[in-house]
Amino acid sequence: MSDSLSPFAHHIHTNYVPSDSETNQIKALIQTRQQVIDNIDSELEELLARVNGLYGLRDEHCTYIHEHYALISPVRRLPDDILSAIFQTVCQDRPSPKTASPEYYVSTEARTQILPPAVTISHICRHWRALSLNMPYLWAWIPRLNMPGYPVLPGPGFPTSRADLTPDAKDVHEWNVARWRERCQSQLSLYDTHISRSGECTLDISFAASTPNHLDHGFEDVSRQQGEYVRALLKSSDRWRNIDLDLTVASLMSPLLRFLEIPPSRTPLLKGLHLGLSLRIDVGHPTRTKELATSILSESSLTRASQITCLSLAMSSPDVKQLPVSWSGLTDLTISATSQSYIDFNTHFGWSTAVSTLAECPNLRTCTLTFQREPTMQAWQLSRPSVPFLRAPSSRPPTPPPPAILPYLEELNLRGVAQPPGLASSLTLPALRRLSAIFTHSKAALPEESGLLEWVRLYGTQLTHVAFDYLSLTREALVQCLQGLPNIVSLTMLGHLAEYIGPLDLHARMLESVSEPQEAIRPSANLSIPVLMGLTPKSNKSEETEGAGDCWCPRLERLECVMVLSDLNEQGFVDFIASRRKRSGSAIDHVSQIKNVSLAYHGALRTFDFEGVLGVKGVEMEKFGLKVNYHQMVSLVPTSHGLWANAT
Secondary structure: OOHHHOOOHHHOOOOOOOOHHHHHHHHHHHHHHHHHHHHHHHHHHHHHHHHHHHHHHHHHHHHHHHHHHHHOOHHHHOOHHHHHHHHHHHHHOOOOOOOOOOOOOOEOOEOOOOOOHHHHHHOOOHHHHHHHHOOHHHHOEOOOEEOOOOOOOOOOOOOOOHHHOOHHHHHHHHHHHHHHHHHHHHHHHHHHHHHHHOOOOOEEEEEEEEEOOOOOOOHHHHHHHHHHHHHHHHOOHHHEEEEEEEEEEOOOOOHHHHHHHOOHHHOOOOOEEEEEEEEOOOOOOHHHHHHHHHHHHHOOOHHHOOOOOEEEEEEOOOOHHHOOOOHHHOOEEEEEEOOOHHHHOOOOOOHHHHHHHHOOOOOOOEEEEEEOOOOOOOHHHOOOOOOHHHOOOOOOOOOOOOOEEOOOOOEEEEEEOOOOOOOHHHEEOOOOOEEEEEEOOOOOEOOOOOHHHHHHHHHHHHOOEEEEEHHHEOHHHHHHHHHOOOOOOEEEEEOOOOOOOOHHHHHHHHHHHHHOOHHHOOOOOOOOHHHHHHOOOOOOHHHHOOHHHHOOOOOOOEEEEEEOHHHOOHHHHHHHHHHHHOOOOOOHHHOOOOOEEEEEEEOOOEOOOHHHHHHHOOOOOOOOEEEEEEEOOOEOOOOOOOOOOOOO
């Protein structure tokens, strides 16, 4: 409202002091306007009450509509057999026991945690609950039992017993222990629910726990609680189909050792066993400690079951031959070691042990082996045949074991610190099609030193899927490797291993490169233009006559490269993709069309639009999968879809 309607408008925003009579007049004006404001507020309250009433009425109508829509929902018309098939599919798509989240159970401290699929289905409606309860195979997959760690003692100075705690700290610790017991009981309750509802179905079970030393604080509580877990699990051992155990044992009194004592008669249906065992029992002397571990392994009954076909061993003492195993019955074998293996027992899993083990497994289809560093060598002393003073101390070279013949082995995955030379020539693998060799050793190997190139020379013509770390090769070795893979369909080349190996291995690799003597350093291979040109079919007239002979990997359909900043060669990959997507020319007729390319650049900013440049080149993008990742949060150019940084 304009100030001109007030008789005092010309005094507003000045230093004018009204007289007593003018003050009374101003008060009267204020009271009049306050009455107007009160009337407006009253009207607003009435309007707001009406609006709220309308909103409430609208919500009632919406609820009415939604409830009646639910009555005519198509899912209500699905017959029970279709619903059962859907439920089964949902449960089959669940995470495996090994990869499931540790929070894949209900705990008292987090009611919002993800429920197992069978539990979720049974809580939708009465009909679904009744149907799911009559489908025992929905409950046959047991959520991963990951026993919570015992609470540490609170307070400064890392107290070792309750006697060192203040009264307030004792109260906090008792509360933490009570919560710990509740979480354990919640897991066991959920486990019992699945067991009781799964009927007589075979079970997939996963369990992880760690027993402290018997002198450590909380050993009695942990031991007592682990005893409950072990008893609950062993009750259903006659229905185990796959069992996944990750156990850390630091005391001979640990209830977890009871798993190793299960006789084969109590596991008649067991097909798959993953045994992750870290023995940290120290008896004061390295030799006696190792003898004790060997005794525990050799007396194990769990691995004796003759019907086991899939065996995975991740052990702190990788002397796997100590385990009583029916090796001849295995079709899938994985051998690795825990991160503490070489610290605990000063032992290693080398190529000679691998060959002698594989010789006893003639029926293998799939095999994964993780090789360790020699116990008497430092990280920078690994596999240096060209530098005499860096060789491991040895009186004589090891005697090679007899060759192993594996007529059915189709897939072989090799991991570890260094590629063991001589392994390929010690095996006969007529059915091998898939090879993965990813090692953390940083020294670039010459062709005559490369264990990978040994594999390619012997089996390159029969391989269809290959993955390897190209930084462990010189450029010459990389070229010979690619030239020796004429029938490969899928190729993965890694220059950045953060997504494929653990942080401890990466740390060891960095230490090796720092400690490497300068005279022994060789430049590693990279995915340069000459390398990509070798994968590119020749299209000019003078080259067409040679067909696919000059094109490496002519059957290649899928390529994945994980690279570092020094391999930032986007235009080279664009030219490669464009040439391998063409469908004309005599050379092209002998070369497979590339169908999927995945590129990842670590430490690089996005400055290149792959899809846009390929579109300008007229590349056929239909039925072509392209994924480019820049592992930085900043991008200097948007993609053709307006997306930034991480993917195209």
